[in-house]
Amino acid sequence: MTTDVFILMKFELIIAIVIFILLFVKVGSDGWSNKKTLNVINILLLINFIAGFFMNDDGTLFGDMFRTNDLISLEKNILNLGTLIISAQAYSWLKNHKHVLEFYMLLLSTLLGMFLMISAGNFLMFYLGLELSTIPLAAICNFDLEKRQSSEAAMKLIISSAFSSGLLLFGISLVYGTTGTLSFSELSPLLNGSELQLFAFVLLLAGFAFKISVVPFHLWTADVYEGSPVAVTSYLSVISKGAFLFVFVSVLYNVFKPIADTWYNMLFLLSVLTMIIGNLFAIRQNNLKRFLAFSSITQMGFILVGISGSSQMGPASVIYFLLIYIFSNLGAFGVIAFVSAITGKETMDDYKGFYKTNPFLTWVLTISLFSLAGIPPTAGFFGKFFLIMAGAGKGNYMLISIAALNMIISLYYYLKVVKAMFMDANDQPIEKLSIDTLPKLAMLICVAGIIVVGFVPAIYDYIYSLSLTF
Amino acid sequence: MNLSLLILIPLLTAILILFCKGIKQVRTIALVGSIVQLSVTLFLLFAYWQERATGNDSHMLFEFNQTWFDPLHINYHIGVDGISIAMILLTSFVVLAGILVSWNTQKMSKEFFFLLIFLSLGAYGYFISLDLFTLFFFLEIAVIPKFLLIGIWGSGKKEYSAMKLALMLMGGSALVFVGLLGLYFNTNTGDGSHTFDLLQIAQMHIPIEVQKIFFPFAFVGFGIFGALFPFHTWVPDGHSSAPTAASMFLAGISMKLGGYGCLRVATYLMPDAAQAYSPIIIVLATIAIIYGAFATMMQKDLKYINAYSSVSHCGFVLLGIGMMTQTSINGAVTQMVSHGLMTALFFAAIGMIYDRTHTRIAAQLGGLLKIMPFISTVFVLAGLCSLGLPGLSGFVAEMTVFMGSWQNPDALYRIATILSCASIVVTAVYILRAVGQAIMGPITDEHYNQLTDATWNEKFAAAILLIGIIAIGIAPFWLSNLISPGTKTIIEHTITTATLK
Numbered sequence: 021m022t023t024d025v026f027i028l029m030k031f032e033l034i035i036a037i038v039i040f041i042l043l044f045v046k047v048g049s050d051g052w053s054n055k056k057t058l059n060v061i062n063i064l065l066l067i068n069f070i071a072g073f074f075m076n077d078d079g080t081l082f083g084d085m086f087r088t089n090d091l092i093s094l095e096k097n098i099l100n101l102g103t104l105i106i107s108a109q110a111y112s113w114l115k116n117h118k119h120v121l122e123f124y125m126l127l128l129s130t131l132l133g134m135f136l137m138i139s140a141g142n143f144l145m146f147y148l149g150l151e152l153s154t155i156p157l158a159a160i161c162n163f164d165l166e167k168r169q170s171s172e173a174a175m176k177l178i179i180s181s182a183f184s185s186g187l188l189l190f191g192i193s194l195v196y197g198t199t200g201t202l203s204f205s206e207l208s209p210l211l212n213g214s215e216l217q218l219f220a221f222v223l224l225l226a227g228f229a230f231k232i233s234v235v236p237f238h239l240w241t242a243d244v245y246e247g248s249p250v251a252v253t254s255y256l257s258v259i260s261k262g263a264f265l266f267v268f269v270s271v272l273y274n275v276f277k278p279i280a281d282t283w284y285n286m287l288f289l290l291s292v293l294t295m296i297i298g299n300l301f302a303i304r305q306n307n308l309k310r311f312l313a314f315s316s317i318t319q320m321g322f323i324l325v326g327i328s329g330s331s332q333m334g335p336a337s338v339i340y341f342l343l344i345y346i347f348s349n350l351g352a353f354g355v356i357a358f359v360s361a362i363t364g365k366e367t368m369d370d371y372k373g374f375y376k377t378n379p380f381l382t383w384v385l386t387i388s389l390f391s392l393a394g395i396p397p398t399a400g401f402f403g404k405f406f407l408i409m410a411g412a413g414k415g416n417y418m419l420i421s422i423a424a425l426n427m428i429i430s431l432y433y434y435l436k437v438v439k440a441m442f443m444d445a446n447d448q449p450i451e452k453l454s455i456d457t458l459p460k461l462a463m464l465i466c467v468a469g470i471i472v473v474g475f476v477p478a479i480y481d482y483i484y485s486l487s488l489t490f
Numbered sequence: 491m492n493l494s495l496l497i498l499i500p501l502l503t504a505i506l507i508l509f510c511k512g513i514k515q516v517r518t519i520a521l522v523g524s525i526v527q528l529s530v531t532l533f534l535l536f537a538y539w540q541e542r543a544t545g546n547d548s549h550m551l552f553e554f555n556q557t558w559f560d561p562l563h564i565n566y567h568i569g570v571d572g573i574s575i576a577m578i579l580l581t582s583f584v585v586l587a588g589i590l591v592s593w594n595t596q597k598m599s600k601e602f603f604f605l606l607i608f609l610s611l612g613a614y615g616y617f618i619s620l621d622l623f624t625l626f627f628f629l630e631i632a633v634i635p636k637f638l639l640i641g642i643w644g645s646g647k648k649e650y651s652a653m654k655l656a657l658m659l660m661g662g663s664a665l666v667f668v669g670l671l672g673l674y675f676n677t678n679t680g681d682g683s684h685t686f687d688l689l690q691i692a693q694m695h696i697p698i699e700v701q702k703i704f705f706p707f708a709f710v711g712f713g714i715f716g717a718l719f720p721f722h723t724w725v726p727d728g729h730s731s732a733p734t735a736a737s738m739f740l741a742g743i744s745m746k747l748g749g750y751g752c753l754r755v756a757t758y759l760m761p762d763a764a765q766a767y768s769p770i771i772i773v774l775a776t777i778a779i780i781y782g783a784f785a786t787m788m789q790k791d792l793k794y795i796n797a798y799s800s801v802s803h804c805g806f807v808l809l810g811i812g813m814m815t816q817t818s819i820n821g822a823v824t825q826m827v828s829h830g831l832m833t834a835l836f837f838a839a840i841g842m843i844y845d846r847t848h849t850r851i852a853a854q855l856g857g858l859l860k861i862m863p864f865i866s867t868v869f870v871l872a873g874l875c876s877l878g879l880p881g882l883s884g885f886v887a888e889m890t891v892f893m894g895s896w897q898n899p900d901a902l903y904r905i906a907t908i909l910s911c912a913s914i915v916v917t918a919v920y921i922l923r924a925v926g927q928a929i930m931g932p933i934t935d936e937h938y939n940q941l942t943d944a945t946w947n948e949k950f951a952a953a954i955l956l957i958g959i960i961a962i963g964i965a966p967f968w969l970s971n972l973i974s975p976g977t978k979t980i981i982e983h984t985i986t987t988a989t990l991k
Binding site for chain 1: 561633672703
C-alpha cells in the first residue's frame, strides 16, 4: 500500500516536491538573479517531464477516489510537455519580472490540481482538483502587475469560474440525489435517463462548456485572453482546456454512456454553434491574442465533432488532436509572446512586413497557423482529418459538411495573418529581434512536433490502443 | 521501379534549397533537381512500356503498399497506370520549363524556388496515390504554395486573387473531403472494417443511393480545381495575377489535378452515379466551353485571354469525362496533357513579352515579330495549338473528345457536341486577333526596338514544351496507347456495374 502511493501518485508527488523546492529557494535565494532562477526551474520541469515516462503503473487508491492507468499517464505527460514549453517561452517575459518564484508556484499548483482532476474516480475528488486548478490560475492572470487589463482579466476569470463551479456542484448534487453515489464506476449502471438526471447532466455539461469555452459559454474567453500575460494565455488555452477535455471525454464515455443518445444531440448543437460563432468573431479581430482566443474556440468546436462520434476513434482522435494542438498553438503563442514581451506589439497591423525583418519568427508563426488551419504536411491536417472522421462515423454528414465549411472560413483568417506578414508593406515594421536561447528552443520543438507527429503513425497507434481503456 | 523516388527527389531538392545561399546556388539546385526528376519520369515511361511488353496486364504497375495509420486502415499505397504516367510526364515537363523561365527571379529567390518545388511534390504524390487519404493529403499540399506564390511574387490585385484562389480550392477540397469520408464509411472489406484503398473500393459495389449522395461532393470538389462552371471564377484572377512560373504551374498542373480526380475518384469509384449525373455534367461543361470562349473574346490583357481560354479548354476535359465513352475519356486525358503543355507555353511566352515590354495589353503591343522573332514564334505556335491546328497536340485532343462524344447517340449529348465544336470558331477568332495585334503589324512603340530576343534559358524552356506539343501532335498513337488501357479499365468498370443492376 505505501509503495503503491508513491508509484501511482508519482506525477502529483513530483509536482508537489517541485513546489516545495521552489518554496525553499524563495526563502534562501536572496542573491539569485532571475536568469539563474529561471534556469533552475526549467531544469526541474525538464526532470519532471522525463520522470513521467518511467515506472508507470495501473491502479486505484483511497477506495476509488484516485485511479491511474497508461492513458491517464499519457495525458499527464502531454500536459507536462506543454507546461515545459510554455515555461521556456515565458523566459523573455519573466527574466525582468519581480515575482518569478511565486508565478511558478501558482502555475504548478494549477497543474497539480489538473492532475488530480484527471485521475479522479469520484465526483468529489474531481471537484477538489478542479478548484485547486482554477483559483491559482486567476491569480496568475493578474501577473502583468502594472496593467489594469490584467487585473480585469483575473477578475473576469474568477467570477466566471465560480459561476461554472456552481453549476457543476449543483449538477453533482443532483446526480448524488438521484443515484446515491458519486463514484464514477458505480454511477454508470444507476443512470436511467430520468428527467432529474438529465437536468443534472445539462448542468454538468454547462459547467464543462464554461471551462473549455464552448459557445454560448465562451464570453469570458476573449477578454481574459487579451488581458492576461501571453504565457498565461497560452497556458489557459492549451493546458487548462486540454485537462478539462480529458476529463470531459472520460466522464461522457464512462459515466454518461447510458444516455449517449441524449448528449449526442446536445454536442451536435454545441459544436455547430461553437464552430460558426468562433469563426465569425475570429474574422473580425485585430489583436492577435483575441484572434487566437476565438480561433481556439473554433478548435473546440471541431473537437466536439470528434467527441460526438462516440466510437473508439473519438477519444483517440481527441487526444491525438490535443497533442498536435499543443505544438501548433504554443508555436503561435510562442512567437506572439516573444514579440509582445520585447516590443509590446500585439495587433495584426504591427505584424505587417514582419517577414522582411524576422524571417525565422515569421516561418514559425506561419507553420503553426497552417497547422491550426489543418494544411498538410503539418500535423494539424492529420489531427483535424481524424477528428472529423471520428465524427463522420455516426453517419451525420450534415455535421461533417458544416465542419468542412468552417475549415474554409477558418483558413481565411489564418491566411490573413500570413498575408499581413509576407505581403503587406509597412513603413515601420517590428525591428529585427534577437531571440533568447530558451524561447528559440521551445519554438523549434513546436515546429519539429508539427512536422514530425503526422508522419510517425506509432503515436496514433499507441493512443488508439490505449483509448480502449477509457 | 520504386515510385517513391518521384516524391523523394523533389523533397530532397526542396530541402537542399533551404540550405543554399544566393540565387545562383538556389536555381542550380532547382534546375538539377527538376532535370533528374524528368529523367526519372522518362525512365518510368520506358519501364512501363517494358513491363507491358512482357505481358503484365494488371491495372496498376509498380505498386507499393505500406501501412500508415493501421487502426484506421489508412495506407500509403502508390502505383501507376498509363493515365498517371501521362500526367506525371506533363508535370515534369512543366516544372522544368517553369524553373527555367523564372531563372532571373531576384526577389526572395530561395523561397520562390522552394515553393515551386514543393508544389510539384504535391502534384507528383497526387498522381501516384492509390489510397484516397494519401491522394487527399497531396491534393491539399498543392494548394497553399500557390497562395504564397501569387500573393508575394504576383502582380495586379495579387492579394485578392491569392485569397480567392486559396479559399475556392480549399472549398473544393472540403467537398472532396466529405465525399471521401462518405465513401469510406460505406465500404466494407469483409470483416466490417472500412478502407480508403482506391482499387479495393472499385471492386466493391457501393449502393447506388450512397453513390448519388456522395458523387456530387467528389465531382464538384474536384471540378472546382478543374474550372467546372460556375466554380471557375478563381481561374482568370489567379492566373493573371500569378508570376509566370506560377501561372504555368496553375494551368499546366493544378487544373489537371481536378480533371484527374473527377476521372479517377468520382467516375471510377461511383460509376452508377456518374451515369445518372452525366447530363448535368455535360450541360455544365458545354456552358463552360462556350462561355469561356465568348468571355475570352472580350479580354484585352494577354494573360486574361489565356486564362479564360483555359476555362473553355478545360471544359473539354469535363465534357469528355461526362460523355462516358472510352474514346471521349481518352480524349479528355489527352486534352489534359495537351492543354497543360500548351497553356504553360502560352504563359511562358506572355511572361517573356511582359518582362521586356512591361505591358500585357494586346493593343499596346505590335510588331513584336520583327524585334523578338523567337518569342513571337513561340507565341504563335502556342496560339495555333490552342485553336486546334492539325499537327499540334490541341487538334488531336479535341478531335478525340468530339469523336468520343458523337458516339453517344442521345439528343442532348449530340447538341452538346455540336455546340462545343462550334466554339472552335470563336477560339480561332480570339487567338488570331491577339496574334494579329501583338505580334504582326507595325512596331507601335519605338522603345521596343531596343528589346532583345529570348535568352538561353527561355529558349530551352520553350523548346521543352514545344517538343511535347509536337510529339503528341504528329504521333498521337504513343500517348493514346499509353492511356487507353487505363481508360478501358474505367469504362469497362462502368459497363459491368451497369449490367449488374
